Amino acid sequence: MDVFVCAGCGAELTVPLTRVPLPVEAHLSYGHQPMPPLMAPGTYAVDPEPSGPPFRPWEEVPEAETTARGLFVPVWPLSFGARNRIVVAPGDVRGTRLIPEHSGDSCLGMCVGELPSMACAGCGALVASRVDDCGLWQAVWIEPDTVRRVPTGLPAPAREFVPLPPIDPSGGWSHVWEAATGAALARIVAASGGVRPVLPDGLLTEVFGPVLDRLLPAGPAARTVGLAGPGLPGDGADIVLVPYGPETGGSWQPVGGALPVPLADGVWAYLALPGETSPLPSSGTLPEGVLRDDYPLPDHPWHVFRPDHGAYRETLARIPAVREPWLRALAGRGFSAS
Structure with a gap:
């Protein structure tokens, strides 16, 4: 586990944290609704890509530069902010003071602006930005050049695969x-x-089936998709969905x-290890392996499930194969296209 301290005065700015992979949804926004924290308590992630202002239009950046950054189709907006920003849950920050006037162009909360909106309480150095505006995940983004990572020597908690239900507590996806x-x-x-997988x-x-049906044609030599991971060999599938590595x-x-x-x-755990997912656990009156049949009906969101198109396109833009004509044509195609 690690603690982040101010590079100027050495004051501790976080509680002990365990590094985890950067969530895919870190930079996605969701309309006008309030959002929960991005990071679980006691964790941090590092974004290796540039993030935050300043931004430049894709058309103004030479192709050699975008290719060097691992981008092979247009991405909007294109950030030229700092790399390796550290993101933590707001509740895990210590020893800072908020500077609301440094917020960017926000609505009902704060977002990343031209200057960091959190200062070290010890020396006043600008060290991080608080984000809690509507539609944005609540988070604190720490500037990489203003802090030092100090290992604590404490062991990281054991990794657990806890299934996450596809319907959130509000009843939506x-x-x-x-x-x-x-x-x-x-x-x-x-x-x-280019052929719809099985x-x-x-x-x-x-x-995945409804979207793949819209994006790809059926054909011979289709590849198979399965699940693999700890305790799951993959059963010979060509493409397997697996959990992330522990850190990066x-x-x-x-x-x-x-x-x-x-x-x-x-x-991954919900797909691979569904098990018993009811909110009403058995009291022990039923035999081992027998499930109750009197659970309330689950929530039903108002629309069918659909993978996020922004996450799809951002990921596809960073896959070198997207330069192939058939895949490049799919990069800008919506899921509702036939």
Whole structure:
């Protein structure tokens, strides 16, 4: 576990934190609604890509520069902010004071502006920006050059695969699910070879099937999609959905030649290890392995589930194969197209 301290005066600015992969949904926005924290308590992530202002139009940036950044189709807006910003939950920050006037062009809260909106309480150095505006995940983004990471020597908590339901407490589709499956969809499409892959019966078909039917034609030599991970070998599938690696976002590596497609732990666990998901646990009066049949009906969102198109396109833009004509044509195509 690590603590971040002010590079100027050495004051501690966070509680001890464990590094985890950057959530796919970190930079996605969601209309006018208030959002929960992006990061789980006690965790932090590092964004290796430039983020925040200043921004430049794609058309003004030379192709050699965008290619060097790993971008192969247009992305809007194109950030030229700092790389390696550190994101933490607001409740994990210590020893800072807020500077509201440094917020960017926000609505009902704060967002990243030209200057960081949080200062070290010890020396006054501008160290981070608070984000809590409507439609934006609540987070604190720490400027990488203003802090030092200090290992604490404390062991990281054991990794747990806790299933995350696809419906959030408000009764709508989980934005984490939408973003995670949008990014995974891009990798599945890129690995498909232009032919609709074969999905197993069950939840994977419900999640990805309708969109893949719209994007890709059926044909011979279709590749198969499955699930793999700790305790799951993949059953010979060509493309396997797997959990992320523990820190930087690489994927769990399957045995054999299957192509891994990473998913957030909670989404992967729900797909791979569904088990008993009812909010009403048995009191112990039923035999082992027998489920109750008197649960209330689950929430039903007002529209069908659809992977997030922004996450899909952002991920596809960073896959080198997107330069192939068939895949480039799909990069700007909406899911509702026939």
